[in-house]
Amino acid sequence: MKKTRNQKAWFMVLPVLILVAFSAIIPLMTVVNYSVQDTFGNNNFFWVGLEWFEEILASERVHDALGRQVTFTAIILAIEVPLGIFIALHMPKKSGFWSSLCLVLLALPLLIPWNVVGTIWQIFGRIDIGLLGYTLDKIGINYNYTQNALDAWITIIIMDVWHWTSLVVLLSYAGLRSIPDSYYQAAKIDQASGWAVFRHIELPKMKGVLLIAILLRFMDSFMIYTEPFVVTGGGPGNATTFLSIDLVKMAIGQFDLGPAAAFSLIYFLVILLVSWAFYTVMMSMDKENDI
Amino acid sequence: MKINNSAIIIVLYILFLMLPIYWLLIMSLKTNQEILSTFNLWPENLTFNNYKVIFTDPSWYGGYINSIIYVVMNTIISLSVAIPAAYAFSRYTFLGDKHLFFWLLTNRMAPPAVFALPFFQLYSSVGLFDTHIAVALAHTLFNVPLAVWILEGFMRGVPREIDETAYLDGYSFFAFFRKIFLPLIAPGIGVAAFFCFMFSWVELLLSRTLTSVDAKSIAATMTRTASASGLDWGVLAAAGMLTIIPGALVIYFVRNYIAKGFAMGRV
Numbered sequence: 001m002k003k004t005r006n007q008k009a010w011f012m013v014l015p016v017l018i019l020v021a022f023s024a025i026i027p028l029m030t031v032v033n034y035s036v037q038d039t040f041g042n043n044n045f046f047w048v049g050l051e052w053f054e055e056i057l058a059s060e061r062v063h064d065a066l067g068r069q070v071t072f073t074a075i076i077l078a079i080e081v082p083l084g085i086f087i088a089l090h091m092p093k094k095s096g097f098w099s100s101l102c103l104v105l106l107a108l109p110l111l112i113p114w115n116v117v118g119t120i121w122q123i124f125g126r127i128d129i130g131l132l133g134y135t136l137d138k139i140g141i142n143y144n145y146t147q148n149a150l151d152a153w154i155t156i157i158i159m160d161v162w163h164w165t166s167l168v169v170l171l172s173y174a175g176l177r178s179i180p181d182s183y184y185q186a187a188k189i190d191q192a193s194g195w196a197v198f199r200h201i202e203l204p205k206m207k208g209v210l211l212i213a214i215l216l217r218f219m220d221s222f223m224i225y226t227e228p229f230v231v232t233g234g235g236p237g238n239a240t241t242f243l244s245i246d247l248v249k250m251a252i253g254q255f256d257l258g259p260a261a262a263f264s265l266i267y268f269l270v271i272l273l274v275s276w277a278f279y280t281v282m283m284s285m286d287k288e289n290d291i
Numbered sequence: 292m293k294i295n296n297s298a299i300i301i302v303l304y305i306l307f308l309m310l311p312i313y314w315l316l317i318m319s320l321k322t323n324q325e326i327l328s329t330f331n332l333w334p335e336n337l338t339f340n341n342y343k344v345i346f347t348d349p350s351w352y353g354g355y356i357n358s359i360i361y362v363v364m365n366t367i368i369s370l371s372v373a374i375p376a377a378y379a380f381s382r383y384t385f386l387g388d389k390h391l392f393f394w395l396l397t398n399r400m401a402p403p404a405v406f407a408l409p410f411f412q413l414y415s416s417v418g419l420f421d422t423h424i425a426v427a428l429a430h431t432l433f434n435v436p437l438a439v440w441i442l443e444g445f446m447r448g449v450p451r452e453i454d455e456t457a458y459l460d461g462y463s464f465f466a467f468f469r470k471i472f473l474p475l476i477a478p479g480i481g482v483a484a485f486f487c488f489m490f491s492w493v494e495l496l497l498s499r500t501l502t503s504v505d506a507k508s509i510a511a512t513m514t515r516t517a518s519a520s521g522l523d524w525g526v527l528a529a530a531g532m533l534t535i536i537p538g539a540l541v542i543y544f545v546r547n548y549i550a551k552g553f554a555m556g557r558v
Contacts (some may be wrong), residue, residue, distance in 0.1 A: 009383035012375040013391065016435060017539050019372050023432045024398050027409030087304050090297035100546050104539075108312070111538025113493045115510045116531040129326050129524065131314045162308065175394045223402040226346065226495045230514065244404035248496070251408045264405040275400045279393060 034158025034261035064238065065246040071239035072242060073221045076160050080217060083161070085206070089198070091173050103173075106166040118230025121159040125231075145232065149239035152232045156240055159227060164217060171213040175206035208285055215278045222271055243267055257268060312535070319528035326524050341529035351530065354509035357423065358492065359537070361506065364427035366487040369434040370480065377442035378472075382451070394444075395436040405434065411430045414501055423506045431498045441486060445479025466546040478548050485545045492538065509534055 035052055037045040056062050086257075092099040109117070125145050127133040136143040145155040179201060186195045186279035228234065234241035234249070247267065251260035318326055319341050320334045327334070345351040357359070379385070380392055410429050419425040453475070457467040473480070499511040513530050 003382060003384045005385065006383040007385050009379035009388075010387045012379035015372040016376040016395065016439065017391075018397065019368070019428075019431055020398060020435060023410075023428055024401070024406075027406050027413055030404065030409040030412060046552065087301070090300045092297075092301075102301060102305065104542050104546050107542050108535070108539060109308055111489055111493065111535070111542060112312075113510050113530075113534050115495045115514055116534050119513065119527060120311045120315050123524065123528070124314055127319075129330075131310065131332075134330055162311065166308070211436050218402050223404070225402075225404055233306065244402055244496075247402070247404045250409065251404075252500075257408070260408070264402075268401055268405055271400050271402065272397055275397070276393070279396065 013109065022066055027235050031261045031264050033275065034257045034270065035265055048258065052258045053266070056259055056262045056266060059259075061246070065243050068239075069222060069243045072224070073218060075145070075157055076164075076221045077214065077217055079157070079161055080165045080168050081210070081214060084165050084213065085172050087165070087169045088172035088176055089202070091169070091176075103170070106169055108166075109163050110166055112163075114226035114229050116284075117163050118227045121155060121162075121227075122231045140235060147236055149236055152236060152240050154208050156231060159231065160221065160224070164220070167211075167216065168213045171209040172206050175209040176202060179205050208282070211278060211282050211285070215275060215282070218278070219271060245247050294308075315528050315531050319525060319532045321525060323525045331527045338525075341525040344526050345529055345533065351512065351526075354507055354512035355533065357502070357506050358498075358508045358510070361423040361426040361430070361498070361508070362488055362491045364423060365430045365434060365491045366484050368427060369431050369438045369487045370484060372431075373435055373438035373442055373483065374480070375440045375472075377446055378468075380439065380443045381446035382454070392439075395439055397436075399433050399436040399440075401432065402525060403433075403494070403496045407496055410497060411500050420501065421505050425501045426498045426508070427491075429501055430491045430494060434490055437486055437490065438483040441483045442476070442479055445476050445482070449475050481545050482548050485541055485548075486539055487515060489538065492534075 036047060036049060038048045038051075075243050091102060112120070124130045125133045125143075127137045127144060133143060133145075141149075143151050145151045184197070187201060192200070223244055224242055225248065228240050228242060229245055232240045234245045247260060247263055250256050250263060315331070317334055320337055320339070321331075322336060322338050325331070325335060336437070357544075380388065406429075414420045414425040414429070419428075449472070453471065454467065457471050462471070493510075495510040495514070498508040499514065502508060502511060509530070511526065513534075
């Protein structure tokens with residue numbers, strides 16, 4: 001669609017600007033401020049330059065947390081994206097009662113408060129009172145997410161798959177629904193295989209929404225805090241201490257404002273860079289579609 | 292209905308989704324003694340006592356009221372600033388529009404953990420700590436960009452010709468906006484409201500950091516009770532079940548738009 005050039009449009013954007021400036025820029029500047037200063041208490045701050053950044057970049061603790069975070073996000077994306085597409089391909093094609101019911105049930109985990117998701121899985125995985133933990137224990141599998149790091153990881157990954165795969169399903173499903181029937185009929189006439197239909201019709205049509213799905217899943221899994229915090233509290237040891245958990249420990253637990261602020265900025269920057277790359281790809285695809 | 296592979300896969304997947312929720316539900320209907328002593332797939336002595344505890348104890352049901360207040364506030368604030376902005380982004384080009392749009396989105400990407408402490412200091416210094424409006428404003432950080440993004444997607448789908456015809460018919464801008472444009476994108480507004488509601492409702496970290504007593508959210512109430520007494524599983528499960536209800540209600544109302552909404556109107 002062609003847009004007209006009109007600088008007065010700024011007035012319509014102004015309320016958003018003011019609001020976001022209040023709730024984003026002021027706090028962000030506070031963080032920047034802390035990241036270059038140190039204090040001995042009593043509000044006496046002095047300039048330390050980039051010392052905190054150097055400390056954080058060299059800190060083993062942060063490296064470990066980053067490593068765990070990247071591993072976690074990679075596993076999550078590798079499971080949720082293919083599984084989400086797979087489920088979406090098997091959703092009822094015709095709209096009606098069944099597809100509405102499926103959609104509502106699928107969307108349900110997305111609307112459960114994150115700490116309740118944590119609580120649900122915390123209970124579900126316990127060997128004494130949880131269905132999953134109890135069953136595993138009874139069939140002789142040694143499972144205990146509070147003691148064993150691997151079990152904790154498996155629990156958190158299954159929990160995240162349970163919680164968020166529906167988002168990928170819903171997005172892919174929306175993409176699939178936009179394919180006209182005539183495409184499928186043409187494919188039938190050409191006797192295209194199921195794989196060919198998927199590869200050359202369904203996948204290209206889903207590409208746009210899939211990018212949104214991957215972007216959202218990347219951002220949210222990279223910032224995950226509440227669910228693992230409730231289930232494992234970052235443990236056993238530090239096995240499931242992801243970046244956000246580590247950051248909150250540093251900032252609010254230990255009140256190390258300087259390092260925490262430097263950590264925050266680096267953390268934000270990493271997410272921003274990856275998201276920016278995605279966004280650029282998405283926008284260039286949007287442009288192709290518009291023409 | 293014909294039984295085929297697809298149906299089996301979907302049913303299995305939905306079973307996987309529902310099983311943990313089912314477990315929470317039956318746990319909320321058991322007594323603590325039964326939860327800890329016996330292992331049953333359904334409650335032996337059905338009890339609603341856990342729910343009764345929540346509905347009679349102000350520190351519990353107050354949490355729900357507080358949460359609903361700030362969620363509704365947040366939805367109203369987010370939508371009322373996002374609608375004009377989304378219109379501007381969808382209809383006009385102006386100096387710096389693309390950068391501005393991306394900058395808005397970056398706020399959706401900001402980890403709440405980064406903002407928790409500065410928010411605490413900011414709202415304490417302006418005297419808003421432990422009020423509903425503080426949480427509502429803090430949540431606009433990620434809800435406003437999202438609302439702008441979704442609404443812009445929907446608004447782009449409305450042809451420009453409609454705007455122009457309305458002006459030719461003598462509508463003023465505001466009359467056009469209210470009488471013609473808003474009804475046209477009503478589904479988009481519904482979806483955006485749904486998302487604002489959802490993300491504000493499910494968020495824990497900021498709402499816990501910004502409240503202590505008067506505006507304490509249900510999510511915070513649950514974590515604090517869990518850490519303090521720790522073992523009242525029945526009540527905890529009942530509280531969890533009750534937090535699912537508003538979400539389920541909202542989904543029911545927007546069920547026909549969910550799929551499109553999750554695609555941000557970009558299908």
